[in-house]
Amino acid sequence: MPTGTGGEATAMKQLGANDPRSAGRHRLLAVIGQGAMGRVLLGRAPDGRLVAVKMVHRHLARSPEFRERFRMEVQASQRVTGAYTAAVMDADPDxxxxxxxxxxxxxxxxxxxxxxxxxxxxGGLRLLTAGLAAALLEIHRAGMIHRDLKPANVLLGAEGPRVIDFGIARALETRTQLTSTGSPIGSPAFMSPEQAGGDELTTASDVFSVGGMLVLAASGQNPFTGASAPQTLYNVVHARADTGAVPAALRTVVDACLAKNPAHRPTAEQLLGAVEAVSARAAWPSEVQRAIARDAAEAQRWDESDGQPSEPAGGRRWWVIAAAIVTVVGVVGAGVFALTHGRSAAPDPLAHRTLAISDDQLRTVDTCRLLGADVIGSLGQPAQPVLTNSSVCSAKVTLSGGRQPTMTVGVGVAAPDVVRTADSLADQPVLDTRAGNRACGRAVRAGAQSKVAIEFTVADADGDSCAPAMAGLKSALTRLVTNSPTASLSRQSVVRVDPCASVDSSVIGAAVGSGVSASAIDVHTCQWQGTGLGMKLQTTETARLDNNPKYQQVGIGGEIQLAPHQAARLVDADGTCSTYLMVQPTTGDRGETIAAIAHPVTPASSGKACGATESVIGSVLERLGYT
Incomplete structure (x- = not known):
């Protein structure tokens, strides 16, 4: 349950012994949560409407400066109206x-x-964008700048998003020592560049923050978050946000919102106009609709019990309340789920969902967990999965009757250019990636514009192998979009990095020639094709080669002024040099590896192939901070 004060989401709780029972004319019913500025309580207005009452902490209230700023901000907030802000109904700053x-x-x-x-x-992104644009119109018309637009300050309500805590966030500044000249005020990851630099703000600052939130909503990743607050602020000012996961229908306007120059950003009105061209029906996904229904039903329960604890499972009527709320949500959104006999029919998690999984998300997936019994148990009993690399994992699966086909899942693998089937999942056509008497594969692209895919194959199968491949793909995809299994990775993990962006351009230029563009093969592999030398780079977890007798053990690092690292090397007859550096062991015989493979295009380039691989690996290590 959102608190609106930066606190963590929790279920509502009974008022404590020291909690007030009223705030002005509002009857207080339950505790929603608390944050840095105060508590948020569920209340009932005199006309019966439910309200969220934010009570300021006593230690903050003792500051005359804070109280005066709070009074000024309450007055400003009361001027804001509109369907996409949480309207201020009453207040007492004294x-x-x-x-x-x-x-x-x-x-x-x-x-x-x-x-x-x-x-x-x-559809959800369209509803979010339109709602945020409409909210900004009202806030800016009232002569205000929000200055703290962030995902925690946007509620996804039944009728669309609601912006909260405008103005109040500024009142908090006097107690957080953020008001000194040149100090940035707000949430670093969603600031504008001018806000991060402590410059004077205009309404364009809020538009930049909206752009950052839309990237988060489309990709699941904060666009500028770094390892520290200073790094995050540096990224806001200097780094270009990756908007690749934003659907093409919205990407142009999101890119414009994130322009570093405030003058190049759209106004709130222009942003609202741009959304009108999106054809998808504005709707929250079913998971959000269910969360809205649960929150509304719980608030209704505390209201009807007049603040006394009661068990929601004590009768069927709470499910009836939830059902009615979900029906209302369905008028705005889609995917209304039916409730019968006090229980909800399980909705299809992929229904009404447009797939958009970013490369950054795919890189951190624990792929082998997609072959666990909790994911594909309906197909058979999987054995211990075997990792090929961070993107590919396989397992023998015992079916009824004792057959044991091999099932393989690929996450972020190169999207195949193959025949489409008649099926679709999450608005993406299902691709036929492998066919034969004993093997079949099914895949979907990770997004409409994505160059990588999620693939599921079934091999060594007797009978129909395409039906289980389709079922396995749907199960794996469902897990990815509902509760993606995340690998446990360190901050310096090579698995996290974008291989195409992990090498200094001067190093690549020296190796394959200047002006050669990077080309992503999959989320862990990149290549550069020069006229004399081709270079491929992989940053992944794979089987260790540093103790494999087929490979020569070499020390690299001398010429690039790095501490020597022990690597494994294999040189083919055509001069191709493959250098594998095991950066850190993981489990069993696996380790995180940087692999650079240089393929000479001409005989004259053979002599520089191995040196080029060392330079490339050294550049990756330097960027990761291993030097």
């Missing part, structure tokens, strides 16, 4: 515990929705 009551909006915050359910489909 109370012993200053408070503000706004419309209660059941539903998760954008942050919670993405963390719990993954990226939004195109």
């Amino acid at each position: 109370a012993p515990e200053p408070w503000l009551a706004s419309t209660y909006v059941p539903g998760p915050s954008l942050r919670e929705a993405v963390e719990q359910s993954g990226p939004l489909p195109l």
Whole structure:
């Protein structure tokens, strides 16, 4: 349940012994949560409407400066109206515990929705974009700049997104020592470049923040987050956000929102106009609709019990309440689920979803967990999965009758250019990637514009192998979009990095020639094809080669002024030099590996192939901070 004050989402709780029972004319019913500025309580207005009452902490209220700033911001916030802001209904900045009551909006915050359910489909992105643009129109018309637009301050309600905490975030500044000249104020990951630099702000600053939130909503990743707050601020000012996961229908306007120059960003009105061209029906995915229904039903329960704890499972009527709420949500969204006999029919998690999984997300997937019994158990009993590399994992699966086909899942693998089947999953056509009497494969691209895919193959099977391949793909894809298994990776993990962006351009230029463009093969592999030498780079977890007798053990690093690293090398008859550096062991006989393979195009280039691989590996190590 969003608190609106930066607190973590929790279920509502009974009021404590020290909690007030009223705020002005509002009857207080339950505790929603708390954050740095105060508590958020569920209340009932005199007209019966439910409100979210934000009570300021007493230690903050003792500051005359804070109280005055709070009073000014309450007055400003009350000027904001509109369907996409949580309207301020009442406030008392002079109370012993200053408070503000706004419309209660059941539903998760954008942050919670993405963390719990993954990226939004195109229909959800359209609804989010239109709602945020409309909210900015009202905020800016009131002569205000929000200055703290972030996923925790956007609630996904039944009728669309609601922006909260405008103005209040600024009142907090006096107690967080962020008001000194030149100090940035707000949430670093979603600041504008001018805000990060402490410059004077215009309404364009809020538009930049909206652009960052839309990237998060489309990809699941914060666009500028670094290892530290200073690194994040540096990224905001200097780095280009990766908008590859944003659907093509919205990518141009999102790129414009993220322009470093405020003058090049669209206005809120222009942003709203751009959304009208999107053809997808504006709707929250079913997971968000269910969260809205749960929150509304719980608030209704506390309201009807007048703040006394009651068991939601004590009768069928709470399911009836939830069912009615979901029906209302379905008017705005899609995927309304039926409730019968007090239980919900399980919806298809891929229904009404537009697939958009970013390369960064795919790189961190624990691929072998997609072959666990909890994912593909309906197909048979899987044996211990065997990792090929971070993208590919296989397992023998025992079927009824004792047959044991091999099932393989690929995550972020190169998207095949093959025949489409008549099936589709998450608005993506299903591709026929392998056919034969005893083998079949099915795949979908990770997004409409994605160059990589999720693939599931069944080999060594007797009888129909395409039906289990399709079933396996759907099971793996469902897990990816609902609760993606994330690998445990260190900050310096080579598996995390984008291989095409992990090598200094001067190093690549010296190896294969200047002006050669990078070409991604899959999420862990990149190649550069020069006229004299071709270079391929892989950053992945794979079987260790540093103890394989087929490979020569070599020390690299001398010429590139790095500490020597022990690597394994294989030189083919045609002069192709493959150098594998095991950066760190993981489990069993596996390790995180940087592999550079140089293929001479001309005989004259053979002599420089191995040196080029060392330079490329050294550049990756340097960027990862291993030097």
